[in-house]
Amino acid sequence: MLKFELLQEDKTSAARLGRLTTAHTTVDTPIFMPVGTQATVKTLTPEDLYEIGAGIILANAYHLYLRPGCELIQQAGGLHRFMNWKKGILTDSGGFQVFSLSKLRDINDDGVWFHSHIDGSRHFLTPEKVMEIEAKLGADIAMCFDECAPYPCTYEEAEKAVKRTSLWAGRCKKAHNNDKQVLFGIIQGSVYPELRERSVGELTALDFPGYAIGGLSVGEPKEMLYATLEVTTRMLPREKPRYLMGVGAPEDLLEGVRLGVDMFDCVLPTRLARHGTAYTAEGKITVRNALYAADFSPLDARCSCYVCQNYSRAYIRHLIKAEEILAQRLLSYHNLYFLFQLMAGIRAALAKGEFPSFYREFFHNYISA
């Protein structure tokens, strides 16, 4: 099941406030979805994530199919029960991972032969097979199996991927049969406006309950990301949710919202945590640097999260230098909290019709550092 209500639209941009209801959750959009690729958002428990405000998390069909296997998860009662997560889950189909992580052997219109990045074992994935996997995982929202073209790629390559993505989207839709789970289509087309247009046309003809924008944040310059996003969201149906895949830097969240995106996901907050970096209202800081050795202030003076209320930069830097895992846990918590506060701020501004000033103020602070 899926319900999407548009609550408010910004007058000066494509930004919008909405409410999304799935089988396990109701969330206000625009929303950020933490990434739990392997059935865990790195270092954090579901309770941590509820506390931070998470309503939907991501998991990855490709990863979970390879390990621990989707039959095992089905046997456990589905992904929600397996990982003890009671709110919404969106499973990425693994199209992106098949093309980026595995050793590709052969791709044709029928499906993809590849070798597992874990143990080298040989697998064949088709749109139908992926639907079967996602049904076993039992997420609230499943994604179509798509072909994600790399960046850069030629027009011809991108065109081929668009064609195949449309073909596979049709087969996914046909194979998908699960009234608790909804299926989103994925728009491809690299950075070529005509291809994006074609992809939107072909996908919307299949009438999905929501659309993801794929093939971005794969190495293209920011201006290309924004320009492609603009032409894509403009053509998407107003009344359906739009999900920009793999994008989640604070500045991109602001731009994405401005261009009409409702849902985001990104590994950045937890990946930056692993590298000893924290978001702050004034920009990112690399806490592991010697600069912070005797800095007894919190990660972000404006943040009211558990970490900022209780720990100093000096302590977290010590944990990093001592290779203590708690560093990663505390940084992941704070970074996610930071993004959730940002999204809450965006939604509050949209509700009050003040998105433009919120947008300006954010960049005034965030860039100035």
Next chain:
Amino acid sequence: MLKFELLQEDKTSAARLGRLTTAHTTVDTPIFMPVGTQATVKTLTPEDLYEIGAGIILANAYHLYLRPGCELIQQAGGLHRFMNWKKGILTDSGGFQVFSLSKLRDINDDGVWFHSHIDGSRHFLTPEKVMEIEAKLGADIAMCFDECAPYPCTYEEAEKAVKRTSLWAGRCKKAHNNDKQVLFGIIQGSVYPELRERSVGELTALDFPGYAIGGLSVGEPKEMLYATLEVTTRMLPREKPRYLMGVGAPEDLLEGVRLGVDMFDCVLPTRLARHGTAYTAEGKITVRNALYAADFSPLDARCSCYVCQNYSRAYIRHLIKAEEILAQRLLSYHNLYFLFQLMAGIRAALAKGEFPSFYREFFHNYISA
């Protein structure tokens, strides 16, 4: 400050129920103290530890002196504030670490020259210097700087270490000057009863508020551990707390209590977690084994901890295989909870005068697996 009340004594053994009050906490004994060597109990927050029931944790003067430095911690307002821990802390002096981790350069009655195990830098520690470090850290309980003889060692080596430990204990006591912090003496003597006796005599002559039993759990057979413990505790003053250093396997906690120990610490629960092993009422299980791949039961069916209420062996095994840190966090939580429940069970049995039957029942279950 320190207050120790004996509440009850077992009629059939040296086991005793007590209550210990320090500057930051009051705990019932026998107690297990989680180890936070580098100012963090690996993977866990203070809130996790409060939830588990921890009232005193350990930290290590040697490690914190080398990194991040005790001046930094003093600047932060002491170890409690630095690491956000509001209950009791006991700092080990680092005698054991100087002898086991660092490259020793020279030891004489004055002190020890050694090279840091982290960066090779050269340091000189004396009893007075260690007291200064521990004062800066500001733990509730500080330990004397001692010489910990290895196992095996000759009578003559062990005798030398006892002599020096007594000499240094006197100097530590003289140098210690902190009315919020109390100083415990450490008994040495390897596995030689006469040396243990001599060490107890020399240390108790200095009249410390509590005594630690050091130099055990360094590789000697279990029977020697128990035998040495027995002769040592027998000679220690009844009215003062006794702390057995570095011992914490479930069976050793039971034996230690039976032989009159009040306080324990051990890295085992968090170290086993790193190796994918969990305590259960029937013995240890190595969850990472394939045997548990599709085992949807909790780590320990009799455990009511957060982890056992919410996660299966199959899920935790998946996290281990996928190298996800949450595995270590969940296992650390459960293992510590298991030991805290065990200690709570021991105390309840002591209060009811039923320690002997509790002891028998534990070994009946724990060994049988």
